[in-house]
Amino acid sequence: MTCTCAYNKPSWNDAPAWAIWLSQDEDGTWYWFESKPILIEEEGFFSPSLNDKYSILMCKIAKNGKKSENWINSLEKNPNI
Secondary structure, three states, X not given: OOOOOOOOOOOHHHOOOOOOEEXXXXXXXXXXXXXXXEEEHHHOEEEOOOOXXXXXXXXXXXXXXXXXXXXXXXXEEOOOO
């Protein structure tokens, strides 16, 4: 899946080694995720998802960006994986 809201999107070249997913929240903030996050549309953000109760989830702010009306379509998988 490729992000259609590429304005101000972080580069995968800057991603931590563990990052597999990238998304933008409604406020414009971009995040790296280790596991595919869950969209919480009514709250305006993507949330780390638990694959199982023993998972240690990695999530990190990638970049503070500008708000995008298309943030909901920002979820993108690392193209290098």
